[in-house]
Amino acid sequence: MYIRVSEIPGGGLDVFAARGRSAIPRMLEGMDPAPLSTCRLTDAELVLTAESGDLWAEGLYTAEGEAPCDRCSEPVAVRFAKAFRSLLVPKAREPAGTSQAELREEDLDVGYYDGRGLEVNDIFWEQVALELPLKVICSEECRGICPSCGANRNREPCSCSAGTSQGPFDVLKNLKGKKE
Ligand SMILES: [Zn+2]
Numbered sequence: 001m002y003i004r005v006s007e008i009p010g011g012g013l014d015v016f017a018a019r020g021r022s023a024i025p026r027m028l029e030g031m032d033p034a035p036l037s038t039c040r041l042t043d044a045e046l047v048l049t050a051e052s053g054d055l056w057a058e059g060l061y062t063a064e065g066e067a068p069c070d071r072c073s074e075p076v077a078v079r080f081a082k083a084f085r086s087l088l089v090p091k092a093r094e095p096a097g098t099s100q101a102e103l104r105e106e107d108l109d110v111g112y113y114d115g116r117g118l119e120v121n122d123i124f125w126e127q128v129a130l131e132l133p134l135k136v137i138c139s140e141e142c143r144g145i146c147p148s149c150g151a152n153r154n155r156e157p158c159s160c161s162a163g164t165s166q167g168p169f170d171v172l173k174n175l176k177g178k179k180e
C-alpha cells in the first residue's frame with residue numbers, strides 16, 4: 001500500500017480509515033518472520049502526518065503467528081502487539097536530518113524515505129521485525145526431544161533418561177572401558 005506525501009492532508013492521514021482495512025491481514029506477505037513460521041497482522045492503525053518534508057508515522061498493531069518450539073518442535077501460537085512513533089526524513093536531507101534527529105528524544109525511531117512517498121507495508125515489516133522473539137518455547141517446563149531416541153519427553157518418558165544419563169562423557173567412558 002503506497003502513500004504519496006501529496007496525498008497526506010494538513011491534519012494527517014488515517015491510513016486505514018481512508019484506504020479500508022482489508023489489506024491489514026496481508027500486510028506482512030512476503031516477509032520472512034523467522035524464527036516464526038507464519039505471522040500476520042490481526043489489527044493495525046496508522047496515522048501519517050507531513051511536517052515540512054518530514055513524515056511522522058504513528059501507529060500500533062497486533063500480530064499473531066506460529067513457531068516451532070525451540071526444544072520439542074511442536075507448533076506454538078505467538079501473539080504480540082506494539083505501538084510506535086517514527087520520524088521519517090527525506091534521504092536527500094540525511095546529513096542535516098541526522099543532527100536534527102539527534103536533538104530529539106533518544107528513543108525516537110528515526111528512518112529515511114525518498115521524499116516522495118512510502119510503502120506502508122515496509123513500516124509494519126520494520127516494526128514487526130523489531131518484536132520478533134529470538135526463539136520460541138512452548139513452555140518453560142518443556143523437556144524437549146531426547147537426543148538419543150528422538151522421543152518427545154513431554155509426552156512419553158523415554159527409557160534413555162531413566163537411571164543412567166547418557167551424556168557425551170558417558171559414551172566416552174564406555175568406549176574407554178571397552179578398550180582396556
Ligand atoms: Zn516444547
Ligand SMILES: [Zn+2]
Nearest residue numbers: 146149158160
Ligand atoms: Zn530417549
